[in-house]
Amino acid sequence: MTQGIESGGWTLTQWCRVQQDGQGRERLQALAATLADSDTAWIVRADAALIDSQWAELERQAESVGVKALPLYGVPFAIKDNIDAVGWKTTAACPAFAYTAEQDATVVSRLRAAGAILVGKTNLDQFATGLVGTRSPYGAVPNSFDPAYVSGGSSAGSASVVARGLVPFALGTDTAGSGRVPAGFNNIVGLKPTRGWLSIGGVVPACRTLDCVSVFALTVEDALAVTEIGGSAPDERDAYSRQHPHTAPVAMPERPRLAIPAALEFHGDDVMARAFDRARTQLARVAELVPIDYTPFAELAALLYQGPWVAERTHAVGPLLINDPDAIDPTVRGIIDKGLDYSALDTFDAEYRRAELSQRIARVFDDVDALVVPTSPTIRTIAEMAEQPVQYNSEFGTYTNFTNLADLCALALPAVMRDDGLPAGITLIAPAWHDRALADVGRRWQALCDLPLGATEQPLPVADKEVIPPPSSACVRLAVVGAHLRDMPLNFQLTTRRATFVEATHTAPDYRLYALANTTPPKPGLARVETNGTAIEVELWDIPLARFGEFVAEIPAPLGIGSLTLSDGRVVKGFVCEPWALPAAQDVTEYGGWRGFMTALKSAATGGEA
Template identity: 60%
Template sequence: MPVSTLSEWVTHYRQQPQQLVAAYQQLDADLSRDDNAWIYIASHDEIYAQLTTIFQAINSGEKQASDFALLGVPFAAKDNIDVAGMPTSAGCPAFTYQPGKDATVIARLKAAGAIVVGKTNLDQFATGLVGTRSPFGAVKNTFNPEYVSGGSSSGSASVVARGLVCFSLGTDTAGSGRVPAGFNNLVGLKPTKGWISTTGVVPACRLNDCVSVFALTVEDAETVVAVAGGYDPQDPYSRTNPQTAPARFSEKPRFAVPDTLEFFGDSQSQVAFVKTLGRLQQQGVELVSIDFSAFNQLAEQLYNGAWVAERTVAIGDIFKNQPEAMDPTVRGIVANGLNYTACDAWQAEYTRAELAQKINDQLREFDALLVPTSPTIHTLAEMAQHPVRYNSQFGTYTNFTNLADLCALALPGDFRNDGLPAGITLIAPAWHDQALSHFGKSWQQALNLQLGATGKTLSASNTAKASTNHVRVAVVGAHLREMPLNHQLTTRNAVFIEETRTADHYRLYALANTQPPKPGLVRHAEGQPIAVELWDIPLARFGEFVAEIPAPLGIGTLVLENGASVKGFICEPQALLDATDITAWGGWKAWLARHHSA
């Protein structure tokens, strides 16, 4: 393929959309039907039908190429996600059916111009973190074929790591969107439950299933989720973003780390993780050890308690009527669900709620939890000897995430000495996805590893996109950092963005009789640039913030020296009659410093 990332692809083909046909002719030649990462590869006609929809919209004038956020971008879908006209097997040939319509997530991606090029292999019924429980064969690790790829979204990770598609969809119930990312040097974004619809997804555990995204870069994964996400009235577990979470981490991020880290004797994974911890500290991250017992207890609930009965319900008829058609290990796990009663299920929910509350209370003091994506990795031969034990080990730092209603971002980390990837994962409360991505982008830029197994490295970072879930506010006086009213921002999850200045047509005044002392900013033909700070405040908290602003101040629109417009403090003209003009000082802090020293 001529490009490796989504952003590069879109940039190139927006200028020359007619070249998409040639690009897909080359892609068709690159994809092998003998590659068991694929269960189904789209035919030439299926690809061209999707491209035709885009060309018709552009040629008719209904849309321009720039209207398609994912113009012609090739992607793959895990074969438990419905794509109209392509079979869905969930890794079980006897279960296979032909869906009549796209899953909601597929429909949204197609509407943005993305092209489904095939369905990928998986641990049967998404039950496993290994990538070996499939009648279509075990998907091999992209760095060493003797090792597992991770699962259950094994094929989805493999095709992205090798640069065959720009991104892929997986599902993540217990870590299936993160472990394969860690084992294949990828980004794996597991969004907040309910953000991406699961309508048209074969369920594993409906209460905990998430559609996840594999990509070579955090920027690409973030872009895909922004397109694919949103409330779906057809999905009873779909949710609307409350728009209360911060846009990014603190200026000096504070990460929780388990007080006792378990690597199951794998010294290479341990050394790689310790090296990554050192890198983070060098970048100014504060690492704090926390009691991890509640996380471990909740993780054990997913497979060693009544929650496993959710899988029994999800698989349903084929388990009852054709058990011999199932992978033996998967069948054994699903059969365990029959050992629990309704009373056990309710007790399991009470236990989940108690532990989830404790976990979220613990994380409230931190920007995120930092863990190894997996504490270890095994060869295909080793996995055959102990399929359940080693699978359980892989889920040590993933199984609790959805039960506790957390979001997660798996990131590339320092490699092991044997050349295998050893990723890390950041986990945060629900709807903190954007903050995770913001940090992930800077981390990936600083680490500067190859992207997946492509041999290519990250290009220069693009300008950050404006957030639709936040309001950017310019503060000029008592709300500045270290000023007495700054808490009105920080207690509402507002985060500092940068120091900058207004355009050159403003004047600044020290207002009389205000407590604490406050300035007034007014637009004036004979002005100068005034120092301000930019803060992003969650949209749902903006009204609360504005309600606390007393007369004669208010919120209006300010123009910055770079020409951008943001919300900011303005002042009623009558308040300037007995105010002191301090424009010459260039800002409130400068005036205060000189005023106090005078």
């Protein structure tokens, strides 16, 4: 068994663990040797010399900064061939358009700086125009479960090579659903980040105002990790890149409220309808499903291809369309040609309507944590797609096309298998910058479903089933001990700032708890002691980084925020008390925590009936 085959279905963590064993270069060479010329998922692959040169550069990086500073040390990845890599050709699946990139796309540069090794560029619907994976002169990319069916597009090749376990992650792009539909059709995770988080510098544009770089992975954990590594502050190469505000939640409630269209359309695909019904039943066990009117979402989705945003695609390939129109796939050309039909007045009319619909959509999210939809309402064979290329493509976008127009983020997830053995996925959608919160729910969902990874037979690793992930860099993990506990009077100061509950736990056995005098509502003081301490009950909450300062500003003396040591040795921020207030306070350590003390007070006040 070759090393390349042996590694099939490895996750990011598994690759990172083995690539430091002294055989990393040889392992990548073996992997590259298994990538077949006949595999239409690839447009170009790294040869032995290119693997060697990248590995040599990686070793220089490791000598300079150390292996620990390279979180993707030796990990192979692939990119869609509308994304630049220095010295590689970029074709956008159009040979007449091809050029050799003079520098890496910004996101590729960041991933390589983290130690990742590029092993190939993947096939796509030409100029990223399509959700099918068949509009390429390099061949149609077949579904990884049944080659008679489409893989979904436009990021067809990237989804395929991840689903088959050839690489642990790959980059795609997503303007209308290209980072989600192929994920749903191939039983993998597709993260379409908030627009502007991953720079599109060095990416061939489709609709530049809407384009996103997307991430395919076998697990939610891996997709989010790659996005956080690849994300950047505003990039001078991308005028639409933007700084993460760190105001959004990084997790969701234990039982989130999920909006779901009151009426669902499956375009006659009863097999997909039954599959989604099973997924919906499973969702209802772990989330509250809130039926909504899907009309504004559907109307906004229609604007993408039935409005002037098509002219952005025309703008992107204008010279080729004028000088060599026959070089463009006929179906793609038919779509791009329509951009010439719109006037500036049409554009402003559509933009005004987009803003109105986006405002209506934003109000939906005032009352729910996310929207859940089928990733695609149907799937088609490659033969069927040839008969109705535009209509069936449009059907695939039923639940995807509105997302970037409304400035939302999305996470496509494996869900169930259809009766015919094909995958059926769901997608979670939320406001901009809620990516980490979607990933929190996505992790739990993937652990609950516990499907094999992609089209491999590999199980979801135990580590990805853990309920409590480490804290995100976008939040402060805070230990609360008194009036901010759940169901206590000041808990709203956390929840109104989008803080999310993590777990109930205890401090190290070095603390004593006091009921402070003359406080409204009653508040405790927590003090660390050298002797006679005990473990005190606390709750951990993740509060968005940018909201932490305003939360601290509301804390009255003698309380403050310091560093607390937990029973398992973790150190987190938490409430502490100035020593001057303790002599007048009541020592309530014996109750084990503030909730126990308040219960005892209530019991005493009611004659023992708590």
